Amino acid sequence: MVQAQTQPDGAKAQIEQQGDAAVDRLKGAIARQKPHDASRTPTTPSEATPETRRRAFEAMRRRAPAPAMDARARSALEAGRADVAREREAMAKRLGQALGLEAPDTTALAKTIAPPAKAGWVPVLFVSSSIPVSTLRTYVGQLEKARGVIAFRGMPGGLNKVAPMAKLSAEILRIDPGCEGPACAMRDIQLIVDPIIFRQHGITRVPALAMIPGDPTQPYCEREDNSPRSSHIVQGDAALPGLLEEYGRLGGREEVRDAQARLESR
Structure with missing residues (x-):
C-alpha cells in the first residue's frame, strides 16, 4: 500500500509567507512606477483619448501643402493605370490568338521577318x-x-x-x-x-x-x-x-x- 507523504505544518507556513512576500514586492514595484508611465499615450487608435485624437487631426490640418509632390503622385498613378491597361489588353490579345479566337497580327510578323528593301x-x-x-x-x-x-x-x-x-x-x-x-x-x-x-x-x-x-x-x-x-x-x-x-x-x-x-x- 502506498502511503501519501504530507508536508509538516512548519514548512507549509514558510511557503505561504514567501508567497505573500513576493506579492507584496510586486505591488510595491507597481506603486513605484513614474507618473508619466501610467499616463503614456496609447499606441492604437482605439485606445486614443478624445484629446489625443484632436491633437492628431490638428497636426494633419497644419501640414504644409506640396502641389508639386501631389502632381507627381497623381501623374505616377495615372501612368501606372495606363501601363496596367496596356499590358492587360496585350495579354488578352495574345491569349485570344493562342486559343484561335483572334487572328494573328500579320503586319507585326511581316515587320520581324521581311528584310528591309534597299532604297534607290x-x-x-x-x-x-x-x-x-x-x-x-x-x-x-x-x-x-x-x-x-x-x-x-x-x-x-x-x-x-x-x-x-x-x-x-x-x-x-x-x-x-x-x-x-x-x-x-x-x-x-x-x-x-x-x-x-x-x-x-x-x-x-x-x-x-x-x-x-x-x-x-x-x-x-x-x-x-x-x-x-x-x-x-x-x-x-x-x-x-x-x-x-x-x-x-x-x-x-x-x-x-x-x-x-x-x-x-x-
Whole structure:
C-alpha cells in the first residue's frame, strides 16, 4: 500500500509567507512606477483619448501643402493605370490568338521577318562566261565602287555543275589575281545567277546595264512576275562609267546619280 507523504505544518507556513512576500514586492514595484508611465499615450487608435485624437487631426490640418509632390503622385498613378491597361489588353490579345479566337497580327510578323528593301536604284550588269576574265574583273572592280550587282543567266557547264561557276567566281572576285586558296581577299560585290531577271528585261546581248529599284538579289523563286524593273537597258562593250552616262542620257539621270557619285568619289 502506498502511503501519501504530507508536508509538516512548519514548512507549509514558510511557503505561504514567501508567497505573500513576493506579492507584496510586486505591488510595491507597481506603486513605484513614474507618473508619466501610467499616463503614456496609447499606441492604437482605439485606445486614443478624445484629446489625443484632436491633437492628431490638428497636426494633419497644419501640414504644409506640396502641389508639386501631389502632381507627381497623381501623374505616377495615372501612368501606372495606363501601363496596367496596356499590358492587360496585350495579354488578352495574345491569349485570344493562342486559343484561335483572334487572328494573328500579320503586319507585326511581316515587320520581324521581311528584310528591309534597299532604297534607290541598284546597277545590275548582265554578263556571261564568254566575256574574258580580265574584262569581268574590271567590271567587278567598278561595280564594287558603285555598289552594284553582276548577273549571269546560268552557270558554265550547266546547273548541275557547280565547280566551273565557283572557279569563275573566284577568278573575277579575287582582289589579287595571283592569290590561291580560301584565304584570298574578295571584292565586296554580289554575284547572282538568275535566268528570270534576264527574261524580265529582255536581255539578249551582253554586257548590258539596268538600274533596278529595290533588291535585285532576291531569289527569283520568291520574286513576283510584276517585280520592279529597270526603265532603260543599255547594251554595249563599254566601261561602267560610259554605260551609266548613256543610261542617264536616255532619261534616267535620277536613277544613275548615286552610282555615278560613288564612282567619282573613290
